[in-house]
Amino acid sequence: MSPTQPPPKLLTSLPAYQTLQSIYTTQKSTPTLTLRSLFDKDPQRFEKLSRAYESTYGPPTQLLVDLSKNLINDDVLEALLQLAKEAGVEEQRDRMFAGEHINTSEDRAVLHTALRNFGDSPSLAPTSNEAGVSEVQEVLSHMEKFTEQIRSGEWKGFTGKPITAIVNIGIGGSDLGPSMVVNALTPYTQRSLRAFFVSNIDGTHIAETLRECDAETTLFVIASKTFTTQETMENAGTAKAWFIAAAASKLSDAKKAEDAVSKHFVAVSTNTSSVTQFGISPSNMFPFWDWVGGRYSLWSSIGLSIALMVGYPNFRQLLEGAHGMDLHFKQTKLEDNIPILLGLLGVWYGDFWGAQSVAVLPYDQYMSRFAEYFQQADMESNGKSVTRGGERVNYQTGPILWGASGTNGQHSFYQLLHQGTKLVPADFLAPCTSHNAPRADDPTLHHRILLSNFFAQTEALAFGKSEVEVREELGIKEGSGDTQKEALVKSKVFEGNRPSTSVMFPLMTPATLGALISMYEHKIFTQGVVWGVNSFDQMGVELGKVLAKNILKQLGKPEDVKGHDSSTAGLIHYYQKFRKE
Numbered sequence: 332m333s334p335t336q337p338p339p340k341l342l343t344s345l346p347a348y349q350t351l352q353s354i355y356t357t358q359k360s361t362p363t364l365t366l367r368s369l370f371d372k373d374p375q376r377f378e379k380l381s382r383a384y385e386s387t388y389g390p391p392t393q394l395l396v397d398l399s400k401n402l403i404n405d406d407v408l409e410a411l412l413q414l415a416k417e418a419g420v421e422e423q424r425d426r427m428f429a430g431e432h433i434n435t436s437e438d439r440a441v442l443h444t445a446l447r448n449f450g451d452s453p454s455l456a457p458t459s460n461e462a463g464v465s466e467v468q469e470v471l472s473h474m475e476k477f478t479e480q481i482r483s484g485e486w487k488g489f490t491g492k493p494i495t496a497i498v499n500i501g502i503g504g505s506d507l508g509p510s511m512v513v514n515a516l517t518p519y520t521q522r523s524l525r526a527f528f529v530s531n532i533d534g535t536h537i538a539e540t541l542r543e544c545d546a547e548t549t550l551f552v553i554a555s556k557t558f559t560t561q562e563t564m565e566n567a568g569t570a571k572a573w574f575i576a577a578a579a580s581k582l583s584d585a586k587k588a589e590d591a592v593s594k595h596f597v598a599v600s601t602n603t604s605s606v607t608q609f610g611i612s613p614s615n616m617f618p619f620w621d622w623v624g625g626r627y628s629l630w631s632s633i634g635l636s637i638a639l640m641v642g643y644p645n646f647r648q649l650l651e652g653a654h655g656m657d658l659h660f661k662q663t664k665l666e667d668n669i670p671i672l673l674g675l676l677g678v679w680y681g682d683f684w685g686a687q688s689v690a691v692l693p694y695d696q697y698m699s700r701f702a703e704y705f706q707q708a709d710m711e712s713n714g715k716s717v718t719r720g721g722e723r724v725n726y727q728t729g730p731i732l733w734g735a736s737g738t739n740g741q742h743s744f745y746q747l748l749h750q751g752t753k754l755v756p757a758d759f760l761a762p763c764t765s766h767n768a769p770r771a772d773d774p775t776l777h778h779r780i781l782l783s784n785f786f787a788q789t790e791a792l793a794f795g796k797s798e799v800e801v802r803e804e805l806g807i808k809e810g811s812g813d814t815q816k817e818a819l820v821k822s823k824v825f826e827g828n829r830p831s832t833s834v835m836f837p838l839m840t841p842a843t844l845g846a847l848i849s850m851y852e853h854k855i856f857t858q859g860v861v862w863g864v865n866s867f868d869q870m871g872v873e874l875g876k877v878l879a880k881n882i883l884k885q886l887g888k889p890e891d892v893k894g895h896d897s898s899t900a901g902l903i904h905y906y907q908k909f910r911k912e
């Protein structure tokens with residue numbers, strides 16, 4: 332830990348924690364935080380508790396973040412902001428931007444924000460002399476040149492044909508970011524190019540992808556920060572063997588087939604020697620640096636597949652949109668700072684209301700992978716139970732994050748959101764305008780229906796339907812004496828008071844998406860600081876990897892299966908009995 336960085340205090344030891352705890356306890360006995368009464372009492376609640384974001388950098392980008400349907404009043408908000416101050420959110424934020432080694436366990440800086448700083452905002456630039464920061468623009472220029480060559484058809488495969496398929500081979504942060512963004516920005520993609528993302532070691536993933544590809548026109552992007560990840564290395568090896576076999580049969584020359592690899596394989600990594608060893612020359616490598624965390628890496632050369640699919644200018648706008656939100660996060664006072672407010676709300680629900688999970692519900696089909704992406708960003712960042720100082724926490728940290736795009740979720744899990752026994756704070760996101768107007772006679776019909784559902788859901792969650800309303804609707808008076816009818820009344824009641832945050836934006840554009848991702852990154856950051864955890868390591872993924880390596884060596888013969896509990900040994904023996912070679 333750097334000497335300038337004191338160990339964090341436990342959240343429960345902060346004075347503002349006690350204030351919040353007493354507000355929570357008081358309101359439990361005499362409910363003061365009911366959305367119906369909060370809205371009734373204050374006609375200005377929406378104006379007071381929604382925040383409009385307008386970018387001050389890059390393409391004009393707007394977001395409306397409505398916090399008014401959350402279980403907060405002035406006292407709660409004040410105490411939450413106080414909590415952020417006591418936890419040192421702003422100081423830690425400034426350390427991050429400055430390039431201090433806030434990833435203490437790995438002694439690394441956390442500078443994904445430097446990847447989207449094009450030099451116009453010196454106040455956000457790292458003051459530390461971190462190696463690689465000065466090379467960011469150079470790598471972007473290489474990406475720009477290369478993506479233009481591929482997209483224009485100037486770059487030719489080994490038989491002289493242009494590239495028509497991009498296969499990104501990577502996992503975790505080297506997969507989820509690019510695949511989520513390419514999906515979200517589908518309207519901006521070059522339709523003559525197809526994108527595939529292979530991540531799983533399950534041979535089905537690479538096999539099904541290769542079935543779709545033609546070696547003559549496929550480009551493989553091997554994306555791995557470490558270039559040692561088992562899944563990626565095996566999938567890349569399989570792709571290379573498949574490619575060489577295809578090229579050799581076409582060219583009838585093994586040497587020429589080997590040489591053809593340089594036209595069809597590029598690498599994105601921090602590990603030059605392993606890339607070279609794999610057989611990709613440094614000229615086909617796009618580097619990045621150890622201060623870019625895997626789950627924060629889509630802004631680096633890990634975004635190559637994005638740039639290939641949407642074009643460099645759109646990739647740049649994605650980065651500019653994110654930088655606009657960085658400026659907001661760095662420069663806006665606490666009470667208007669959107670990522671900080673979102674982070675504090677999560678702390679309020681998790682640590683006081685006992686919410687175990689949060690739902691992310693985009694009403695935009697293009698954002699169907701948004702929740703999946705943020706599962707890694709959030710759960711790998713804040714799924715920790717010791718602080719940066721090594722102290723065991725006595726409170727909840729990172730939530731379980733889940734979600735699906737609207738309206739699909741409505742026909743599946745929303746029942747639990749409305750009437751279940753669990754509190755699930757939810758973020759609803761929606762664009763005002765769709766990229767698609769599939770019906771000639773009424774171009775906006777689909778989107779109007781989609782958005783009417785978006786508006787209706789947060790209204791229903793917040794205000795519900797009271798027993799009085801249900802009785803009125805069914806014409807059943809209180810104490811009717813008919814047990815069946817009474818049960819029906821109870822089952823139709825919606826208690827309401829279920830919190831949600833709505834995020835709206837004019838249209839899903841590259842810059843808007845950049846701003847949204849950056850907003851959530853900084854929300855995660857804020858929460859990590861409040862909880863005192865290191866949001867930038869992922870020690871919890873290591874043990875399983877080590878055990879799997881050992882087990883792999885024992886899968887051959889039953890007598891090799893040693894050193895396991897009876898369950899694990901029994902499962903391996905079952906596999907050995909039924910496997911087919």
Ligand SMILES: O=P(O)(O)OC[C@H]1O[C@H](O)[C@H](O)[C@@H](O)[C@@H]1O
Pocket residue numbers: 502503504505554555556557558559560563625626711869872
């Ligand atoms: O990019 P790579 O080095 O291949 O790492 C891929 C992924 O694997 C690891 O297990 C980490 O949990 C992830 O944070 C990382 O994104």
